[in-house]
Amino acid sequence: MKRTTSQEIAALLGPTGPLAAAMANFECRTGQQEMAKAAAEVIQEGGILLVEAGTGTGKSLAYLTPAVLRAVEKEEKVVVSTNTINLQEQLLYKDIPFVKKHLAPDLISCLVKGWRNYLCLYRYWSLSREVQGKLALAKEEGENSDFRALDEWVRRTSEGSLSEWAKEPEWWPELCAESDLCLREDCPYKEKCFVMRARAQMEAAHLLVVNHYLLLADAAVRRVLGYHSEKAVLPAYSHLIMDEAHHVKDAAVNYMGVSLSEYAVTRLLNRLHRPGRKGNRGLLALISAALTAPAAKEATEMIVRQCLPALNQLEDAAHKFFVAVRAWFTAGEGTEREQNPSAKRIKPGRSLDRWRHEVLPPALELEKRSIQLELSLKELGQAAQPHMKENQSYCRELDLLSARFGELGQLVRHLGEVGEAETAYWVESDRRGQRLKVTATPLDVAPFLAEWLSHVDSVVLTSATLAIAKSFTYMAASLGLKESGHDVHEVLIDSPFDYRRQVLLSVPLDIPDPNHPSYPDALAAGVSELLKASRGRAFVLFTSYALLRRVAAAIAPLCREEGWPLYIQGENSRHHMLEGFKAGNSVLLGTDSFWEGVDVPGEALSSVILTRLPFRVPDNPYYEAFAEALKKKGGDPFYEYAMPEAVLKLKQGFGRLVRTRTDKGTVIICDNRILKRSYGAYFRQSLPECSSFQGSLAEVCLRVKEWLQS
Numbered sequence: 075m076k077r078t079t080s081q082e083i084a085a086l087l088g089p090t091g092p093l094a095a096a097m098a099n100f101e102c103r104t105g106q107q108e109m110a111k112a113a114a115e116v117i118q119e120g121g122i123l124l125v126e127a128g129t130g131t132g133k134s135l136a137y138l139t140p141a142v143l144r145a146v147e148k149e150e151k152v153v154v155s156t157n158t159i160n161l162q163e164q165l166l167y168k169d170i171p172f173v174k175k176h177l178a179p180d181l182i183s184c185l186v187k188g189w190r191n192y193l194c195l196y197r198y199w200s201l202s203r204e205v206q207g208k209l210a211l212a213k214e215e216g217e218n219s220d221f222r223a224l225d226e227w228v229r230r231t232s233e234g235s236l237s238e239w240a241k242e243p244e245w246w247p248e249l250c251a252e253s254d255l256c257l258r259e260d261c262p263y264k265e266k267c268f269v270m271r272a273r274a275q276m277e278a279a280h281l282l283v284v285n286h287y288l289l290l291a292d293a294a295v296r297r298v299l300g301y302h303s304e305k306a307v308l309p310a311y312s313h314l315i316m317d318e319a320h321h322v323k324d325a326a327v328n329y330m331g332v333s334l335s336e337y338a339v340t341r342l343l344n345r346l347h348r349p350g351r352k353g354n355r356g357l358l359a360l361i362s363a364a365l366t367a368p369a370a371k372e373a374t375e376m377i378v379r380q381c382l383p384a385l386n387q388l389e390d391a392a393h394k395f396f397v398a399v400r401a402w403f404t405a406g407e408g409t410e411r412e413q414n415p416s417a418k419r420i421k422p423g424r425s426l427d428r429w430r431h432e433v434l435p436p437a438l439e440l441e442k443r444s445i446q447l448e449l450s451l452k453e454l455g456q457a458a459q460p461h462m463k464e465n466q467s468y469c470r471e472l473d474l475l476s477a478r479f480g481e482l483g484q485l486v487r488h489l490g491e492v493g494e495a496e497t498a499y500w501v502e503s504d505r506r507g508q509r510l511k512v513t514a515t516p517l518d519v520a521p522f523l524a525e526w527l528s529h530v531d532s533v534v535l536t537s538a539t540l541a542i543a544k545s546f547t548y549m550a551a552s553l554g555l556k557e558s559g560h561d562v563h564e565v566l567i568d569s570p571f572d573y574r575r576q577v578l579l580s581v582p583l584d585i586p587d588p589n590h591p592s593y594p595d596a597l598a599a600g601v602s603e604l605l606k607a608s609r610g611r612a613f614v615l616f617t618s619y620a621l622l623r624r625v626a627a628a629i630a631p632l633c634r635e636e637g638w639p640l641y642i643q644g645e646n647s648r649h650h651m652l653e654g655f656k657a658g659n660s661v662l663l664g665t666d667s668f669w670e671g672v673d674v675p676g677e678a679l680s681s682v683i684l685t686r687l688p689f690r691v692p693d694n695p696y697y698e699a700f701a702e703a704l705k706k707k708g709g710d711p712f713y714e715y716a717m718p719e720a721v722l723k724l725k726q727g728f729g730r731l732v733r734t735r736t737d738k739g740t741v742i743i744c745d746n747r748i749l750k751r752s753y754g755a756y757f758r759q760s761l762p763e764c765s766s767f768q769g770s771l772a773e774v775c776l777r778v779k780e781w782l783q784s
């Protein structure tokens with residue numbers, strides 16, 4: 075088949091191309107064509123492309139066009155990975171169908187979800203069989219309606235996917251599929267299995283849409299099993315496109331780590347044995363019920379004499395381990411924050427000494443009990459197998475579960491010893507402070523990313539925010555791109571929007587430095603004045619909840635008086651807040667997740683107030699350890715990590731304002747460090763060139779008013 079050249083691909087997106095002919099309002103953009111050409115060259119010749127494309131470039135069509143044509147022409151697989159569901163939906167329901175219809179009718183694409191998104195039929199039927207009748211499988215009477223809904227759903231679902239439920243059912247973790255516990259060829263339900271069906275679709279598809287977390291989970295499995303393993307999460311692929319690529323490092327940090335939570339241990343134990351008022355449940359109960367032959371007496375007794383005691387000892391050891399972890403976690407020097415932390419790093423020095431003194435002994439005991447249970451289960455498997463001709467799948471499941479307990483032992487020792495250099499260790503609790511999780515993550519994920527990417531033919535990384543002051547140095551280094559052995563190409567594409575005409579960027583000089591004690595009050599007063607100038611219609615973005623709450627309390631009377639609906643993050647769902655905000659004249663106060671991925675075109679959003687430069691909270695355990703290690707190596711954590719990350723985030727926040735060519739509004743940065751500190755230049759040079767103004771708060775308000783009325 076003829077290969078489409080990069081020039082031809084760019085022409086497909088041009089004024090005389092098929093896409094322009096197919097769509098009356100198709101907008102031809104030179105930036106989009108430039109990006110498509112660069113992506114086509116990398117996809118055809120191999121290598122890595124880093125491409126920052128400003129808002130409105132039309133990035134997705136620019137990479138989909140060459141990727142789809144290559145995949146169909148050469149029968150090669152392409153993976154497109156995103157950070158958000160919003161972008162996945164845009165690709166799946168808008169862009170991919172459009173490209174398929176007009177450029178590649180033979181294209182087969184599919185959305186890939188993780189295993190835990192599907193019901194495991196084996197687990198469902200095992201659980202159902204434990205008691206007479208499916209509805210009776212409820213643990214308590216009150217759960218009957220829940221299980222009735224499950225039963226009805228299993229009968230009618232064709233995908234078996236969690237997304238078919240408005241909210242995750244409580245029983246889902248007990249019944250979802252898990253890769254390492256899947257019986258695969260030994261499963262009696264493999265023909266009907268939802269996961270296997272989804273995997274078959276994946277194998278047949280040219281284009282797979284995934285999220286970064288699944289992509290990195292796949293990479294982590296390949297790292298252990300080999301880069302061409304058939305047992306990875308995704309099928310082998312040749313080309314990779316990572317959109318919203320500024321999130322890839324965080325996803326890698328999450329996936330390269332290991333963690334142990336109270337919840338995970340409880341779930342694992344429950345899978346084996348759950349005592350209940352209506353009798354025992356779990357795999358041991360199923361095996362016990364299946365061992366009816368008199369010759370199986372030895373195996374039956376093994377359950378009672380060996381496995382259940384080993385399980386109880388492990389349960390007890392796990393309890394003591396987490397009691398010790400909790401005591402270590404909550405022992406503070408006195409302040410409320412120290413006594414109720416959300417995350418706490420196990421640092422070299424006193425903190426580590428205490429950990430080793432208080433937590434290591436119960437960790438070693440838990441390791442011992444895990445190994446003991448692993449061995450008991452293995453022995454049970456050997457003794458039971460000859461008597462389980464009808465239920466071989468139970469023996470297979472027992473094998474897999476015993477391996478899990480072995481892994482649990484290794485993990486506990488690793489986390490208990492806190493022995494590895496170049497690794498960050500910490501403990502965190504859930505929101506209610508009830509469940510604890512211990513985590514270890516390598517400090518530098520770049521070597522892993524480099525190794526992984528070296529096995530992919532071509533890689534396109536794109537986002538509206540990848541460069542710092544027009545340089546990709548930070549992004550390329552943090553993702554290990556140069557070490558991957560690929561040629562790395564860099565392209566910067568300006569937004570097609572006319573920012574000079576569309577955006578006024580202002581800095582009120584008399585709001586004090588954010589580190590000054592008077593800043594919170596001055597900010598609250600300033601935000602009130604700025605809202606009057608824009609008549610509501612504003613996003614106010616924060617880096618901390620504490621400051622958000624303070625400003626919310628200060629502006630609430632004004633919003634009530636003026637009749638501006640006020641949406642405060644934490645009080646409502648994100649979806650509800652955004653839908654309400656779009657109705658007009660509203661004010662929305664948000665932190666982290668509202669700095670990006672939010673699209674409000676039109677006058678409803680006329681002003682974006684960025685309260686301070688978005689440096690990450692310094693007490694995040696991973697980043698604290700990362701910065702410390704960087705310093706030890708002679709690096710500068712501020713310039714080499716904190717500042718570039720804050721620049722990328724500021725660019726995202728700025729990008730909320732203008733979403734179309736007709737949008738017009740103001741961005742106000744209430745942090746004068748952007749002008750007064752030397753590093754401020756990096757922030758300023760990283761934003762699009764727009765109209766700007768500096769002055770007192772009163773002058774800024776006047777200018778904002780004029781700008782919005784002009």
Ligand code: SF4
Nearest residue numbers: 194195196256261267
């Ligand atoms: S094949 Fe695996 S995931 Fe599918 S039903 Fe069987 S055990 Fe569950």
